[in-house]
Amino acid sequence: MNDINTYITTPIYYLNGKPHLGHAYTTILGDILRRTFELRGENVFYTTGTDEHGQKNFDTIQKLNMTFEDYVKEYSQNFKNLFKKLGIDYDLFVQTSCPHHTKIVKQCLQRVYDNGLIIKKKYTGLYCKGCEQFKKESDLDENGCCPYHQEQPVEISEENYFLPLEPYREWLKEYIENNPDWIQPSSFRTEILNMLKQPLEDLCISRPKNRVHLGVEIPFDTDYITYIWFDALINYISSLDWPNNDTNMCKFWPNSIHIMAKDIIKPHCIYWPIMLKALGLLPPHRIMIHGFLVGEGGVKMSKSLGNVIDPEEMVDKIGADAFRFVLVNLMNKNSDTQVSENIIFNAYNRLANTFGNLYFRTCKLIEKFNEGIIPDIVLDSSDMQFVLSMAEKLKSVLLDTKNIYDIQSNTEVIFDISSKLNYYIDQKQPWNLAKDEARHDELLSTLYVLSEGVRMLGIAISPIMPSVSQKILTSLSFDMRESSIENMFTINTTKFRKIQAPEILFPRLCDKDTQAN
Numbered sequence: 175m176n177d178i179n180t181y182i183t184t185p186i187y188y189l190n191g192k193p194h195l196g197h198a199y200t201t202i203l204g205d206i207l208r209r210t211f212e213l214r215g216e217n218v219f220y221t222t223g224t225d226e227h228g229q230k231n232f233d234t235i236q237k238l239n240m241t242f243e244d245y246v247k248e249y250s251q252n253f254k255n256l257f258k259k260l261g262i263d264y265d266l267f268v269q270t271s272c273p274h275h276t277k278i279v280k281q282c283l284q285r286v287y288d289n290g291l292i293i294k295k296k297y298t299g300l301y302c303k304g305c306e307q308f309k310k311e312s313d314l315d316e317n318g319c320c321p322y323h324q325e326q327p328v329e330i331s332e333e334n335y336f337l338p339l340e341p342y343r344e345w346l347k348e349y350i351e352n353n354p355d356w357i358q359p360s361s362f363r364t365e366i367l368n369m370l371k372q373p374l375e376d377l378c379i380s381r382p383k384n385r386v387h388l389g390v391e392i393p394f395d396t397d398y399i400t401y402i403w404f405d406a407l408i409n410y411i412s413s414l415d416w417p418n419n420d421t422n423m424c425k426f427w428p429n430s431i432h433i434m435a436k437d438i439i440k441p442h443c444i445y446w447p448i449m450l451k452a453l454g455l456l457p458p459h460r461i462m463i464h465g466f467l468v469g470e471g472g473v474k475m476s477k478s479l480g481n482v483i484d485p486e487e488m489v490d491k492i493g494a495d496a497f498r499f500v501l502v503n504l505m506n507k508n509s510d511t512q513v514s515e516n517i518i519f520n521a522y523n524r525l526a527n528t529f530g531n532l533y534f535r536t537c538k539l540i541e542k543f544n545e546g547i548i549p550d551i552v553l554d555s556s557d558m559q560f561v562l563s564m565a566e567k568l569k570s571v572l573l574d575t576k577n578i579y580d581i582q583s584n585t586e587v588i589f590d591i592s593s594k595l596n597y598y599i600d601q602k603q604p605w606n607l608a609k610d611e612a613r614h615d616e617l618l619s620t621l622y623v624l625s626e627g628v629r630m631l632g633i634a635i636s637p638i639m640p641s642v643s644q645k646i647l648t649s650l651s652f653d654m655r656e657s658s659i660e661n662m663f664t665i666n667t668t669k670f671r672k673i674q675a676p677e678i679l680f681p682r683l684c685d686k687d688t689q690a691n
């Protein structure tokens with residue numbers, strides 16, 4: 175392990191519903207990054223969790239006629255179950271209703287208040303319950319609805335506490351200009367810089383208790399509870415136990431990465447750095463934003479349109495690893511991505527037919543033509559060149575910092591190398607080489623190239639498909655823990671090893687699976 179500490183976070187998700195494909199995607203992405211950094215020897219702290227306060231949760235509890243405790247237990251468990259099923263391995267599952275977090279929210283509020291940065295005033299505005307945010311007319315669509323929730327916000331007029339944001343606008347603009355990698359991809363950076371061209375409205379950080387019932391009581395006025403976004407954003411530091419544990423903060427905050435979709439960039443890229451500044455802290459290291467997964471035709475997935483994809487059902491059909499791979503392979507870097515069950519099945523078939531097929535063919539050829547032993551042979555220069563160029567590309571998937579975040583391109587590298595190796599088999603025709611004693615070395619060289627290619631592919635996919643990777647490497651008798659990441663991509667490490675019988679990594683989908691629901 176090296177001495178780099180990395181902190182990865184997902185948003186904490188609202189509890190009021192079943193976890194859906196979008197939640198699955200962001201959390202898979204975080205898990206892939208975690209595993210990639212860990213392979214590089216870094217020490218990673220990865221958090222996800224649930225946002226359990228606010229009006230939306232309150233309304234759901236009323237509708238379900240449940241106690242808050244039962245609701246939180248049952249609904250957060252749904253997220254934990256899904257993440258387990260997806261092979262997601264986090265270090266901490268944040269729950270904003272736990273006493274540890276609520277205590278820290280109060281500490282932070284008190285600090286900002288004591289610094290004289292909070293004011294009280296009357297405010298009238300349009301409030302979207304879905305976003306739990308006040309909206310400006312310009313935020314709404316032509317029907318006066320919130321574009322994310324398709325509901326008209328309601329006018330609310332009340333006295334509240336505010337954190338004025340305008341005094342920080344110039345500082346934030348400069349920070350973003352001086353740190354071009356802070357918000358990624360850059361299209362979202364431009365969007366935030368555009369927002370910062372206008373004066374910023376004061377951020378309302380309280381809600382009167384008589385209107386909103388679920389939340390952290392404001393420490394300096396018990397008639398109010400904390401605005402859900404102020405409460406939720408604090409999770410990123412309460413997870414590190416700041417302000418009670420400076421060591422942890424110093425260890426992880428300088429290399430902190432927040433992952434989220436485009437819907438919540440304003441709270442993360444404007445409110446959050448300003449809240450941190452008011453607390454005397456620096457912005458997070460990086461904010462990684464992705465687009466939305468939408469239904470075919472670009473429409474939002476909804477039960478009424480019948481285009482919802484249930485991540486649990488998908489895992490039952492194609493397996494967790496393939497589902498992870500397919501999702502990150504389909505997701506566009508700079509725009510929304512249309513998905514349907516058919517689109518997912520097609521991507522699955524592509525994975526099965528290239529990578530899955532290559533693995534199976536390779537093992538079968540070694541079994542048949544060299545008694546299942548990875549051959550001991552000096553490669554000729556063209557084979558050597560081929561293996562070295564694959565090693566270079568696959569190594570950079572895991573080691574090159576600019577590639578690490580471009581997971582979609584990395585999945586294409588996997589496809590590309592698998593196709594090249596499949597083509598190599600077709601060209602070499604090992605079944606014909608085996609018929610000619612004079613070409614025995616060429617046969618062994620071919621088998622060796624294939625085993626090395628598959629081994630390196632098996633390593634490169636490990637953050638995305640950890641179980642499949644494990645199966646491949648075990649069947650090649652290769653243990654990743656035995657060598658450093660650099661050494662994994664040097665050749666000669668697998669010779670003389672006996673391979674185990676391959677299994678079908680991605681079974682053919684049966685008709686029942688592919689029938690549209």
Ligand code: MSP
Nearest residue numbers: 185186187188196197200225406407434435466467
């Ligand atoms: N509770 C707030 C976040 C507070 S973080 C301090 C919230 N919750 S949410 O349940 O609405 O989750 C929003 C996040 O879920 C998105 O930013 C994204 O990570 C994920 N997704 C939700 N729907 C999505 C898609 N359709 N597509 C991709 N990801 C989406 O906002």
